Amino acid sequence: MNKLLPLLRREWLQYRFGWAMMVAVPLAIALLLLAFGEIQIGADDAVRVGDKMPSLLAVASVAGSAAVLFIIASFSSIIIVAGMARRDHSDRSVEFWLSLPATHSASLAAPLIVHLLLVPAAALLAGLAGGLLVSMVLLTRVVGIAEWFALPWFDLLPAIFALAARLLAGLPLAILWLSPLIMLVVLLSAWFRSWSWVILGVGIGVGSQLLNRVFGQPLLSDVTLGLLMQARSALVHGGESLALRSTEGGEALGQVPAWALHDLGLALRELPSPLLAGGLLFAAGCFYLLVLWRERGAGAAG
Amino acid sequence: MQTWDDRQPIYQQLASILAAQLLDGEPVEGSAMPSVRALASRYLLNPLTVNRALQTLGDDGLLENRRGMGLYVTAGARERLRVAERNRFLQTEWPRLRERLRRLGISAQQLNWEEH
Amino acid sequence: MNAAEPNVLVRASHLSVRYGAKAAVDDVSFTIPKGRVVGLLGHNGAGKTTLMKAMVGLTQGEGELSVLGFQPRPQRAQLLEQACYIPDVAILPRWARVEDLILLMSGIHPRFSAERARSLLRRTSVGLRDKVKTLSKGMVVQAHLALVAAIDAKLMILDEPTLGLDVLSRKAFYELLIDEWCDGERSVLISTHQVEEIESLLSDVLMLNEGKLVLSISLEDMERRFVGVSHDAAVAEQIAAAHPLLRYRTGTGPSGNAAIFDGAPPEHVQALGQRMRPSLVDLFVALTRKPELDRTHF
Numbered sequence: 159m160n161k162l163l164p165l166l167r168r169e170w171l172q173y174r175f176g177w178a179m180m181v182a183v184p185l186a187i188a189l190l191l192l193a194f195g196e197i198q199i200g201a202d203d204a205v206r207v208g209d210k211m212p213s214l215l216a217v218a219s220v221a222g223s224a225a226v227l228f229i230i231a232s233f234s235s236i237i238i239v240a241g242m243a244r245r246d247h248s249d250r251s252v253e254f255w256l257s258l259p260a261t262h263s264a265s266l267a268a269p270l271i272v273h274l275l276l277v278p279a280a281a282l283l284a285g286l287a288g289g290l291l292v293s294m295v296l297l298t299r300v301v302g303i304a305e306w307f308a309l310p311w312f313d314l315l316p317a318i319f320a321l322a323a324r325l326l327a328g329l330p331l332a333i334l335w336l337s338p339l340i341m342l343v344v345l346l347s348a349w350f351r352s353w354s355w356v357i358l359g360v361g362i363g364v365g366s367q368l369l370n371r372v373f374g375q376p377l378l379s380d381v382t383l384g385l386l387m388q389a390r391s392a393l394v395h396g397g398e399s400l401a402l403r404s405t406e407g408g409e410a411l412g413q414v415p416a417w418a419l420h421d422l423g424l425a426l427r428e429l430p431s432p433l434l435a436g437g438l439l440f441a442a443g444c445f446y447l448l449v450l451w452r453e454r455g456a457g458a459a460g
Numbered sequence: 461m462q463t464w465d466d467r468q469p470i471y472q473q474l475a476s477i478l479a480a481q482l483l484d485g486e487p488v489e490g491s492a493m494p495s496v497r498a499l500a501s502r503y504l505l506n507p508l509t510v511n512r513a514l515q516t517l518g519d520d521g522l523l524e525n526r527r528g529m530g531l532y533v534t535a536g537a538r539e540r541l542r543v544a545e546r547n548r549f550l551q552t553e554w555p556r557l558r559e560r561l562r563r564l565g566i567s568a569q570q571l572n573w574e575e576h
Numbered sequence: 577m578n579a580a581e582p583n584v585l586v587r588a589s590h591l592s593v594r595y596g597a598k599a600a601v602d603d604v605s606f607t608i609p610k611g612r613v614v615g616l617l618g619h620n621g622a623g624k625t626t627l628m629k630a631m632v633g634l635t636q637g638e639g640e641l642s643v644l645g646f647q648p649r650p651q652r653a654q655l656l657e658q659a660c661y662i663p664d665v666a667i668l669p670r671w672a673r674v675e676d677l678i679l680l681m682s683g684i685h686p687r688f689s690a691e692r693a694r695s696l697l698r699r700t701s702v703g704l705r706d707k708v709k710t711l712s713k714g715m716v717v718q719a720h721l722a723l724v725a726a727i728d729a730k731l732m733i734l735d736e737p738t739l740g741l742d743v744l745s746r747k748a749f750y751e752l753l754i755d756e757w758c759d760g761e762r763s764v765l766i767s768t769h770q771v772e773e774i775e776s777l778l779s780d781v782l783m784l785n786e787g788k789l790v791l792s793i794s795l796e797d798m799e800r801r802f803v804g805v806s807h808d809a810a811v812a813e814q815i816a817a818a819h820p821l822l823r824y825r826t827g828t829g830p831s832g833n834a835a836i837f838d839g840a841p842p843e844h845v846q847a848l849g850q851r852m853r854p855s856l857v858d859l860f861v862a863l864t865r866k867p868e869l870d871r872t873h874f
Contacts, residue, residue: 161653164683171676172669251669254720256634258684259656453649455634462776466806466852469799470776500754504747506613506779507758508796 161260165268166276173238180230181281185288188223192295212305213314213411216293220318223289224282228325231281235273239340240355242269243348243448243456252456262452266445274333274340279326286322310411317414324394324418331392331425335385338437341444348451384433395424462503471512474503478517482533483541493523493531520544583609585731585763586631589640593626600626601637602787610730611760613753613777616767617860618784624767625664627784628735631765632661644730657686660727664735664767668716670709674702677723685727693726699748713740721749725756732757732764739769746770750777775856785864795856802859803841806834807849818845822862836862 238245246252255265297306333340339358346354366379396417428434464470478499487493496514500507514531517523522537561571581587586608593601601623608614618624629635631643633652641648646655668677674697681688697704700718708716717740724732738746754777757764768774781798783791793801806826807815812833816823820835836854840846 161684164680167683168680171680172671246669249670250667252667253663254667254669257632257656257661257663258681259653259686260684261653455629464776466804466855469853497755497758500758501751503776504750504754505776506795507754507760508779509776512796 161264162268162271165260165264166272169269169272176234177231177277177280180234181227181284181288184226184230185223185292188226188288188292189295192292192299212297212301212309215296215300216306216309216314217317217411219293219296220286220289221321223292224285224322224325227281227285227288228278231278235277236355237352238273239270240343241347241352242273242344243451244351247456256452256456262449263445266448266452270340270344275330279329282322282325282329286318313411317411320415320418324422327422328393328425331429332389334429335389335392335434335437337441338444339382339385341441341448345444345448345451348448348456381433381436385437388428388433391428392425395421395428470505471509471516474499474505474510474513475516477503478513479522479541482517482522482537483545485538487533489533489535489537491533492529493533495530585610585644586765587640587642591627591630591637591639591641593623593630593635593637599787601630601784603639604784604787604789606782606789606792608731608763608765608780610763611758612763612779613758614763614765614780614782615771615774615778615856616765616782616784617771617856617864618767619864621786622784622864623787624784625735628661628733628765628767631733632656632659658729659731659733660724660729661733662720662724662735662737664739668708668720671707673705673707674719675704677708677719678704681723681726687728688723689726689728693723696722696725696752699752700745714742714745717741718745718749721752725752730762732762734764734766736768737766746773750774753777771857771860772855778856781856783860783863790863791859798856798859799853801839802854803837803839803846804834804852804854804858805837805841805846805849806852809833811848814848815845818842822858822865824858824861834858 246255294303294306297303297309343354343358346357350357362378362382366376366382369375369378464473493499493514494502496507496510499505499510499514503510514523518525518531521540522534523531524534526532584607586606588607589605591601591604592599604627616624616627626635630637630641631648633648633650633655636649643655644658648655672680678690678693681693682690694704697719700715700722702711702715702719702722708719711719717737721737738749741749750773753764766774766778775795778795780794781791782789802821805815805820809832812823815833815835818837818841820837820841823833823835825832826834834852835849836858
């Protein structure tokens, strides 16, 4: 599929400005607020945490930045994917894309790969990098810049990287779990454009209520909830254990890499299951229908 | 853009235009004709049409095909054209013109040869 | 390429494309050899766009259709590597810069030459850094044509490529067509409304009327087969008695009427007027006239 690369590049060419803003603006706002705003830390918390506070602040900034950018990126990707099937229809350029020698599957797969996997991953990494900057500004304001340099980087950096690696590894797994829902949204967007998410949400919500109450058939709600839970687990399986450990302070940092590996293992072990197999099959079916729809002219007029 | 009339096929009209140019010495005898592509581009014609026109000129002995080098204007082409044009004038155009002069009552002496 | 007939680029045999009960293309058969400029003529809704879409695999038809040796529908991506297609609307993506499109096409089209695209764009008033959404409709068409001309394709399928262009741009396009594409190996299929302008560029013509192919002929054969006679009003009735394809008033010149015959009319009929060359426009009107416009009686 050597045609895939230029199609991936199309996404970059079309959205690169938006992505740059998506990363730069929140970070700029955070930095400005921290540099000039008021920072209050409760006296009780400060006492309880004591000399672990700088580390905690650093971890919080990095994790916070990464989380914020990840969420923003995921949100924008969801919106784009929701309208994916018809996105070139408003300027009629769909006919241009159809006149290029790229297969229908490659043309459909490329934006999915970019927006569901590459963009959130890149946002995560950008968030980590930006978060280090944020942590520096925060620490400088609260305890002085010397403390930032005095941070236990030897423990901190591996912990940060381990967490990032865990999330990056978990992202494709989460997408696999969510694939039936995502592909159904994309398929619906062939007819309903960006309303497809709403329709899916309402459809599943109302449908499962109906099935549960009227027919005593919880299958739809069980399946949907199951997929969503598994997706969350794919990202962080045992978040509670990490939270528990981190309140104890410094030693916890050193344990993060081990925890991350263990957690990934737990997530991987969930993969072989009928729920996933059925979901992937359903997703493949939706993809196939999309290919057929595009073959038939993608609903373009004429 | 060049407009073509509806009397003759286009290739014949092009042949006439090119012949008129040959008569004016463009291109000179012994030199190469412009390529089919160049002529097609200049007159916005399909190259096949240009080929037919050149074929006609070749059949009349005005152009010759030099192997590997293209079409060249044959020696004596201008003279041959002038003779053909002269005959055509004398046989078709002149009788008509003479008839017209007679109708208007203009005699040979009244025609001014020297004026430009 | 078709091994059996290396000189035939497109072969259609009893091709039909149906939308529900209606046949947009109805039992059409023709071939396109290499080195030809073929005009696809027809009124709006005659089936030109549908036929072209079938040829590039965007719509399914019944019957046989082979383009560059490929089956258009299942082998669409491979076919489009060797052929190029411009649909009938100015459809470049509005968000893109022209140089973005050059980058994209370099990656997707194996036979696209970025250098050629850039040099062709220099001939137009379109800049490389321009965004498509800032270009006028005519400039978008020019840019699209330049991009497509940079593809080393064996077959160009152009659906009304000069729509929206002014006279100078149309002339520039025709020059481009002749300079770059008429090398005896490539063929071009053009559909257009501007029949008079394009007639001198064509080597063959396909005429569609309500989905049916009413004429498939080379211009050379057309000149031999159809005979035009311009005549005076006085002999109009005698001319009509010989059942010409079309009669009309030219309004200019000494003989104010004209008639077109399919095949040479009898000698005495020809002698009634002066032989003339039937233009493509006249034939187009004659063969695709709408039923309510019966022009043989006036």
